[in-house]
Amino acid sequence: MAPSTTVPNGTLPSGSVTGRLASVYSEVQKTRVDHALPLPSVLKHPFTILHGPPSSAAGNPDEIAKLFPHLFGQPSAALARSDAAQTQKKLKIGVVLSGGQAPGGHNVISGIFDYLQERAPGSTLYGFKGGPAGIMKCKYVELTSEYIYPYRNQGGFDMICSGRDKIETPEQFKQAEETAKKLDLDGLVVIGGDDSNTNACLLAENFRSKNLKTSVIGCPKTIDGDLKCKEVPTSFGFDTACKIYSEMIGNVMIDARSTGKYYHFVRLMGRAASHITLECALQTHPNITIIGEEVAAKKLTLKNVTDYIVDVVCKRAEINYNYGVILIPEGLIDFIPEVQHLIAELNEILAHDTVDEGGLWKKKLTDQSLKLFDFLPQAIQEQLMLERDPHGNVQVAKIETEKMLIQMVETELEKRKQEGKYKGEFKGQSHFFGYEGRCGLPTNFDATYCYALGYGAGALLHSGKTGLISSVGNLCAPVKEWTVGGTALTSMMDVERRHGKFKPVIKKAMVELEGAPFKKFASLRDEWALKNCYISPGPIQFSGPGSEVINHTLLLELEAQA
């Protein structure tokens, strides 16, 4: 592999080599680089596209139809084997990574690249650098075999890096058009979450409306697992991230059982939906798991959640277990209505009033909010009063929910102890598992799934498709039987009213309380609470036993569908 002087996230004096190419790889990284990936059979042969019936929208189809006049109603596309020779037309394709990292992103790019190499030789693949801003600023690198090689099956997004910008204003759409024209792009693959795929669809509509030849295909990325639908069974990265977190949780469980004196409160990434927390629970069987969607559905208060934990702690103490493991989703407090009210009131008060030392300002809170505020531990009260984002809002994301819960549980247990209702000992230990899960080496599942998503995206672009999200299905079957195709992005959309206007959105897929994964969890959690049914999944294996296990969420959802 030839050194390159084009370097993600920084520049060194010319001639020096950095990024992946300067790195010495670990044994495991080296093996993974050369790991050959299986392809679904349908991608190994010439194919034709079969179309489904016209599609609708996830909600408000009339509004979606108005927002996407050129794209609305597109049928889904399924690849099927064909003996007809395919066009050998050379393509110019761009690819962009959008939003937070998820293991497997590099493989989507490798998949697109290999498709082009094998099915449309002489094609060009451009990687836009630093996310959608790279499209707008026409900042790109031409991806070659040598450039891509060291990133194959590796974690991270550092091949071309990502960014959180959106292409939103007419000016920005214009910039994107200019880039598409300048590079003579036949197609663009947008690898991202719900927002980025919505954006991809707007871009596809815009290009189509301007009679640009550039097609746009999305790819479902997010470790949070909240971008999915029947035809897109999972978002990539979820499998790897959950397995990394579960490895750590399993270790902490064995530690808890060995020491016998700590309650470990583990906060897990996932602000909007609790899929990660649910999946990790199914993998490891913790004593207590809080699922945000259930808290919201049952309109639980913070006191309810605390009491639920305290009840279990007390029952466990009666059978001499003064330890345990508790999983909490990062977004927990966003799910609690009373916390939302309190924060809204605080934002209002802090914006307009002075906060006096004596606490007179508190009189401006409603009774319910005041009660909640006083219930909160002092450290959290201070955090709510002091930490502000640039808009003056309370930074909910900065609240360490796991520490807050430990303090609230301590206080409640102390109360019960004084009432003679609790005789145990309680020591809380807090953990946050987040960044370590976003950039791990992708599991065999994510590596293969992403490669198929990318290869399939290449096939869709080659067939002139636009406004679809790459869809690989039948994932419980052997890889050769996986289905490959595309689903109309508009079919996943609904509208939200913002500033008096309808905005299209792909609705986040939340944990369904009637879905198979939650129901399985709910049927077992009481047993997990009192017995210690801990499972330690151990480190992700790339070969041998355990290396082909897929996550429970996907398996249960697919089984329920079958």
Place this chain on the structure above:
Amino acid sequence: MAPSTTVPNGTLPSGSVTGRLASVYSEVQKTRVDHALPLPSVLKHPFTILHGPPSSAAGNPDEIAKLFPHLFGQPSAALARSDAAQTQKKLKIGVVLSGGQAPGGHNVISGIFDYLQERAPGSTLYGFKGGPAGIMKCKYVELTSEYIYPYRNQGGFDMICSGRDKIETPEQFKQAEETAKKLDLDGLVVIGGDDSNTNACLLAENFRSKNLKTSVIGCPKTIDGDLKCKEVPTSFGFDTACKIYSEMIGNVMIDARSTGKYYHFVRLMGRAASHITLECALQTHPNITIIGEEVAAKKLTLKNVTDYIVDVVCKRAEINYNYGVILIPEGLIDFIPEVQHLIAELNEILAHDTVDEGGLWKKKLTDQSLKLFDFLPQAIQEQLMLERDPHGNVQVAKIETEKMLIQMVETELEKRKQEGKYKGEFKGQSHFFGYEGRCGLPTNFDATYCYALGYGAGALLHSGKTGLISSVGNLCAPVKEWTVGGTALTSMMDVERRHGKFKPVIKKAMVELEGAPFKKFASLRDEWALKNCYISPGPIQFSGPGSEVINHTLLLELEAQA
């Protein structure tokens, strides 16, 4: 495997099954349970013991000789192949786990058990429960093949659990004697760190002085890696723990490079010595690594450490790198003399004076301590003033060093920005990797090493040896060539004067600034600081590539010795 109603850390109503036996094992756990371990050749055949020359002590041999009249000067013992038939005498052996968990403890026990089964059939192995307290209270379980089976090659100490009690007072020694007599023990294996092995030697001396037949053999356990000497090249658990932390650090590095906007401050376990931090640095190549022993040797202040970090951050900003990864040992502030002074002064002031809101109490601090106190971020000042242990002392362990450093670096960077010396952006993210490393599934190295340590301990007891620590050497060679024997615990000891009396101690092995691991690190760190030479070791593999790699510290130390 038959269910058992004897359960670690808790009791359930009779008839119910819990602990490992109630657990569903993960694929990886299942495979590991049945993983066959290789034995050094010398343990596969009848053996004889070869003795070295009389030993001395690590320091103050005269005092050690007085403290251990029956044991001082014992030669080391090396197993050698012999064709002479060995005694088939049945043995009664006890085993205890002492102190914090380390991956591999269960395998030491399996090794002892298998030795007895194979070489002294009809023997009995008792597991004392909950650490040394189990010996004193004669709380034990008879370890059978069925009992041990589910714990083979598994992490944790939950087979018999551990504890931090010490056998110290004459009364406690008496209790230990009574247990030894009651169970008619031929031998006892103490699996622990430096303190526990010192304790094991005191117990051996005591049993010998009372003419009890019970021999005592130690085993070197600690993830911290600070119990070692020439004949005991490493303590078990260090390899696994460092690989687990390095997996996480490697992931965070790729995240840092992909996002390009965070400095990750990673605090790693290891209060007394910085071996873990050094090893993780050698495995992953972070931009900045703080080694406590170097800070102490160079008498650095907190300001020096902060400036070192800030200098690197500024230089990186000049080449457009506004991200990086920084490793910090848990015990950092214990290594900084000025912090120790400040804490001593605070303890004194808080014990005798009232702390006034106005801050007049600060006048009681020495100039140097006052300056340091004012330099500390407010949150840390508050922590120092508020958090007290039961003896009224500041709880240094609770100070989140990584967060403290982030705040100090922020403040200093802000200053430099105003002086026009820094133009970058700085965002710190803090991590603590601790509990998740103590109970992971042991690596192939730790699993095999521990099994040999245990098997060897069985052989030493079978030969009537006492006061030795099980020693397995030649670890860079194939397992069959590993050496097995025992080293006089007194030879590792020095004395410390406490309350006017000499106390024997096995000195913690600190990071040697002249040792090969530190020197290698020191020769590379400037390059790592500015270039991004990150390595992502990936998850521990149990088969295939990467599964037989041993840690850098051990490899470099053994190579330097050779």
